[in-house]
Structure formats: C-alpha cells, structure tokens
Amino acid sequence: MTIDTSVLNALRPDMTRFAYLLLRDQHAVEDVIQETMLTAIEKQDGFKNKSSLKTWLFSILRNKTIDALRRGKREVNISTLSNDEDDGLEEVLFNHHGAWNMETKPNTWSNPDASFEQKQFWAVFDACLNHLPSQTSRIFMMREFLEFEVDDICKELNLSTSNCWVILHRARTKLRLCLDTKWFSGQGFQASRS
Amino acid sequence: MMNCKEANQLMSQELDRKLTWRELAALKFHVTLCDGCANARKQVSFIHHACKHAFGLEDEKK
C-alpha cells in the first residue's frame, strides 16, 4: 500500500518528542526523523497494515535512534556518572536506620491514570525526564522506551549490572519526586481536575 | 524486617528483573506494614506504565 506523506507528517511531533528525549540534540533528532521518513517511504510495500502505521513507524524510529546513540559516545563516562549522580539523595530521603524521613515519606497519588488523558501532564512528564542528569536519563530511556534488557544496557555501556540497577533506581526516584512536586501535589493536577 | 531504603531498591529492581521469592516475600511483607513504601511502589509502577503510554502507542492497539 502507498502511505500518504501527510499521514507521516502528522506523526512527526510524537516522533520528535521521542527522539529528543533520547538524544537531547536537535540536529541528531532531525537526522533521525529524516532517516525514519526515508526508510518508511522506501519500505512502504512492507507495511501491510498488520500493525498500525504509528506502531510500524515507531519501530523504525526506535532502530534509527539506537543507531544514533551508538554513533554518538559509545561508553558512559564513569567519572561524570558518579559526579552527576552521587548527590546524597538517599541521605535526604531516609534516616540512619533506613526509614523514611517525615518530610519525604511518599503520599498517595489519587487516580493517577486519569493524568494520561491530560496534555499538560505529558508536558510535565517530559520536563521531569529532561531534568534528569543526561547519563541517567539515557540509561532510563534505553530501559523504558527502547525496551532494552538491563544486561544489554550494561554490555552496551560497559557498566556492571548492579551499577545499572542503582542508576535506574535513582532515575525512578527522581522522577517520582519531580512528578509529585510538579503535578500531583502541585497546581497542575488540581487545575486539570476542576 | 528489611528497611525502607532496601525496600525502595527492590521495588525498582522488580521492574528490571525477576526478584527471588525470598526478596518478593520480604518486599510484600514490608509494604503491607509501611504505607510510605506502599505509596512509593505504586508511584514507581505508575511511572513505568506512563512510559508505555507516553507516545500513544498503547491506545492505537485498542
């Protein structure tokens, strides 16, 4: 079947968001989108509507993004990593017995799934992701958006498995705190519900 | 009983690997008694689901 280019263009904003979260470089993003579009047009005979167009296009985009990540710096710089990461987060959250400090004990997020329908939520979500230190963010995105297994991330980036777990844990903790402040206990969530 | 700091490490790792039954039992036991950790676990799992929904790919499959 022939794919209408206007349909492809309509999917561009989501594709750009995806690539930007992973690559954080406008030029690299444009290249990846360009390559994805060209591949989609070249291979359109292979698209048989079995999967939706968006799913199909995103599978191409995913591969192009992985290539771009590999073309860029292959290894994570361990010294930068420990610098950006070792910020005493756990000392802030937990007391010396490893129990929650009063102020940092997590509250209930009421009906969080309803946020998926809010455009504003995704802006906050992206902002929180972009706020993560770049190496942490890259590992988190490889895991959650590119759906790499942890072992493959470690191999790819020359990190130990336990190192990867620690980094993913920090990423999730930071996102949790960011969403809590900027959405669930803040104005955004209240406003969107009223 | 495991402390909150350890429980938090496991609730992240349960998204990345299969916990041993011993770890899972200890985590489950901890969150039944600790509402802070029960909330943290729900929040972390929400973030995991949000990542799957972030580009509207899930919706299309419906």
Ligand SMILES: [Zn+2]
């Ligand atoms: Zn606890």
